[in-house]
Amino acid sequence: MTDKKRNAKYGAQTNLIHGGTQRSQFGETSEAIFMNSGYTYDSAEIAELRFKGEQEGFIYTRFGNPTTKMFEDRLAMLDGAEFCYATATGMAAANTSLFSILKAGDHIVAGRAMFGSNVYIANDLLPRFGVESTIVDGRDVSAWQAAIRPNTKVFLLETPTNPGIELVDIKAVSKLCKANGITLIVDNVFATSILQHPFELGADIVFYSATKLIDGQGRAMAGAVLCNDEEIAAQVLTYIRQTGPSCSPFNAWLMLKGLETLDLRVQQQTRNAETVADFLYNRKHIKNMLYPFHKSHPQYKLAKSQMKGGGNMLAVEFEDQATAFKFSNALELILYSNNLGDTKSLICHPATTTHQRLDEEFRQKLGITAGLLRLNVGLENVEDLIADLEQALAQL
Ligand SMILES: Cc1ncc(COP(=O)(O)O)c(C=O)c1O
Structure with missing residues (x-):
């Protein structure tokens, strides 16, 4: 969860520099890279408590890691989100957002102008698992409305789109979602929260390819899934824990430093x-x-x-x-x-x-x-x- 007090106290640029920082006992200025897969416990009882979720602390880097958490907390502050989970790539974030909440029998509607791999997931992959999809012209709000079915669970959109630079009216589409119990997922890669705040416009889940502007220097791949709903967050975390699209701590560190600028x-x-x-x-x-x-x-x-x-x-x-x-x-x-x-x-x-x-x-x-x-x-x-x-x- 984001440190709300700190978020409110400082401006966005300050949070991009200091947000989420957890110093080790050595007091380093730049954030430390924790390149470890596992953690030790002072006793078997403590390990049991951690696994039960009754004591805070890390268990295994597939589930969480101190460096990765600093990146997640800093990005969550920027987006104004309660929860953020880093992933290995942007596509791992897209996949996690969809597969963690969908089940066979559901239906999704997606804006047609999207990054090619997002189109593949919506059009080819999800139908193989019993999730039907309808692709609409995302610019046309009435097309989103007309595509709604009783089993529509998710609207997926990207704005501005890759590569056609088309826009989708997030607020208007989110109103349809709210009225019909649909989860709105927004790929905010082109704008980032520096230029566009999907949560303020009604999004339920925002995801990123951090590989793009967040790193910004062509060095590494990563992604992130953000949300404010506790139930969705629990589903996303379980999906990441059990299926492993997790971010490498080293890449998370690069992204953390990318956020500073x-x-x-x-x-x-x-x-x-x-x-x-x-x-x-x-x-x-x-x-x-x-x-x-x-x-x-x-x-x-x-x-x-x-x-x-x-x-x-x-x-x-x-x-x-x-x-x-x-x-x-x-x-x-x-x-x-x-x-x-x-x-x-x-x-x-x-x-x-x-x-x-x-x-x-x-x-x-x-x-x-x-x-x-x-x-x-x-x-x-x-x-x-x-x-x-x-x-x-x-x-x-
Ligand atoms: C809009 C958009 N979403 C998602 C992705 C996927 O990100 P990644 O390459 O980090 O998996 C890309 C990559 O180009 C993209 O442009």
Whole structure:
């Protein structure tokens, strides 16, 4: 559980630096890395009490670890959540959120524009275990409503979406959830709680790929599941304890240190992305540019009402794949990579990488056209990024 008193006493940036810190007997300034799998007990009786849950303390790193707990508590403070559980990857977090609360006979509704692996879980994996799924256009609140069935247990959405930069109205969708006893799960990877607070907008579970902006430096994989409901938290914890999607303490330490600079990085990368969006908008060869805080975005008003900034991700669409490839190959500073959230600017072609396993018709529905590129704007000098984009455009 989060240290509420401390949360209220200090500002968000202070909590990102100090939140959750538990010093060992050595009084280290930077948090310690506890690289251990097991724990010793002073007696058999104490071990029994710990296993019964009648005495606080760690048992086994698959269940919990001091370094991992510092990361969980710090992230929980940022999100304003009671409970947070770290996982090995973002997909382990997505999987844990769904499998810990669903059972055969349930039905889920998912926004169609999502990271490819989220689509796989909803569309292919869950039906194999007797959970039906309906995929809707997440932008259309009435489509969410129309998809509700008596056995609908979960709404799953991502906003802004990867890679189409579409938005879902979290508040409007959460109202439907509240009225129908549905659990709302939000993948908050693109915005992070620096720019968007899904719990304040009505989410029940929020999950992250910490691999992205939380680490922010392309070093390690991790994820996290957050919630405020004690019953959901117990189900998530049991699922993690028994099935083992747990986070390595070393990776948790990297994420803990990543959180210290998250606000600064996200704010500056957002400023850079705004400048890049202004530069790319209406340029020759560019058919479409999507950035939540650019006036040309079809959901600009929604973006302004539910986000504090447009984030560091944008999408650019060229006429066809050949032009998109030529442009991305011509970039010198911006690297070609399917990762995102990094301080290094990265570009990729989702139709042939992250979303290549989806069939062509479904990809078209998601707006993942052959000419679409996804751009992760990093922390470089923005003038250098513009110069790189300009020289690549000049080669088309
Ligand atoms: C929106 C979104 N959710 C989840 C994930 C999965 O995260 P991970 O790669 O850490 O498993 C990603 C990865 O790109 C993502 O972009």
